[in-house]
Structure formats: structure tokens, C-alpha cells
Amino acid sequence: MLYKDYTREFIGFEDVTVTFAERKDNQFHIYMRMKRKAHECPRCGRTTDKIHD
Numbered sequence: 001m002l003y004k005d006y007t008r009e010f011i012g013f014e015d016v017t018v019t020f021a022e023r024k025d026n027q028f029h030i031y032m033r034m035k036r037k038a039h040e041c042p043r044c045g046r047t048t049d050k051i052h053d
Contacts (some may be wrong), residue, residue, distance in 0.1 A: 002020060013032065013034075015034060015035050016032045016034050017033045017034075018030060018031070018032050018041045019032060019033055021037065036049045036051065037049065
């Protein structure tokens with residue numbers, strides 16, 4: 001079991017929730033979710049919280 005605070009500090013991201021972590025061969029995969037934040041759409045200029053990618 002990973003400790004959430006230590007994992008956040010280790011990978012250097014803030015405001016993330018680690019959802020799953022696994023070891024595959026010599027790799028360690030960390031799956032995380034970030035909170036949506038309002039931002040300006042680069043195409044139309046309106047404020048949105050939609051994620052396009």
C-alpha cells in the first residue's frame with residue numbers, strides 16, 4: 001500500500017489523487033487523477049473546466 005502524501009512528494013505533483021500503482025517488469029506505473037480547474041479555452045477564450053486531451 002502506498003502512502004498518498006509520500007507518493008505526491010516523490011513524483012512532484014500537487015493536488016493529485018493516486019488511484020492505482022503497480023510494478024511491471026522493471027517499471028513502476030502510477031495512475032493518478034487531478035482535480036479539474038477552470039481555465040481559458042485557447043480556441044474561443046471562454047472559461048471552461050472541460051479537458052480536451
